[in-house]
Amino acid sequence: MTEHVRRERTRGGLRFIYANICDNIRMLERVNAGRNNSIMDIRTMQREVDQWIGQFEEGYWHPLSMLARLIEEVGELSREINHSYGQKPKKPEEPAGSIELELADILFIIICYANSLNIDLEEAFTRMMEKYRSRDSNRWTRKEV
Numbered sequence: 001m002t003e004h005v006r007r008e009r010t011r012g013g014l015r016f017i018y019a020n021i022c023d024n025i026r027m028l029e030r031v032n033a034g035r036n037n038s039i040m041d042i043r044t045m046q047r048e049v050d051q052w053i054g055q056f057e058e059g060y061w062h063p064l065s066m067l068a069r070l071i072e073e074v075g076e077l078s079r080e081i082n083h084s085y086g087q088k089p090k091k092p093e094e095p096a097g098s099i100e101l102e103l104a105d106i107l108f109i110i111i112c113y114a115n116s117l118n119i120d121l122e123e124a125f126t127r128m129m130e131k132y133r134s135r136d137s138n139r140w141t142r143k144e145v
Contacts, residue, residue, distance in 0.1 A: 042122040049111045060116035070109045077102035 040048075053060055061069065080097040083090045090096075114121045 042125065043120070045107075046111055046115055046121060049108065050115050053112065053115070060112055063113070063116070066109060066113050066116065070106065070113070073102065073105045073109055077106060 060066070076097075077099065080099045080102050082088045083097065084099065111121065113119075114124070
């Protein structure tokens with residue numbers, strides 16, 4: 001029996017363990033209340049990144065430093081894609097990577113960039129899609145619906 005289990009038994013047995021589990025579940029429900037964990041809008045992402053960066057004295061990096069960081073992350077994504085879909089396999093001693101996390105790293109840097117330059121990405125995305133819809137609406141062959 002582990003030390004943790006022994007300590008739990010001395011505090012009231014299974015009822016104590018169950019109560020702790022229930023407390024943890026209630027706490028997680030409060031943290032996630034009103035938030036769909038699978039969908040987060042862009043403005044929420046921008047606020048969350050801003051709150052995280054805001055806790056550090058250094059704040060956002062200068063635009064050229066963020067550009068270098070963005071290029072670095074794109075390189076890491078390229079490496080993962082090349083290992084997964086290209087002709088360059090990973091070395092046996094290399095740890096497994098994640099295309100999803102590399103894309104998320106790029107998204108984080110883009111959000112940092114936008115926040116540091118006071119750009120509302122949701123508004124910018126809407127304007128960009130309007131541009132594509134008008135400029136490229138007849139450029140490619142449409143699917144039959």
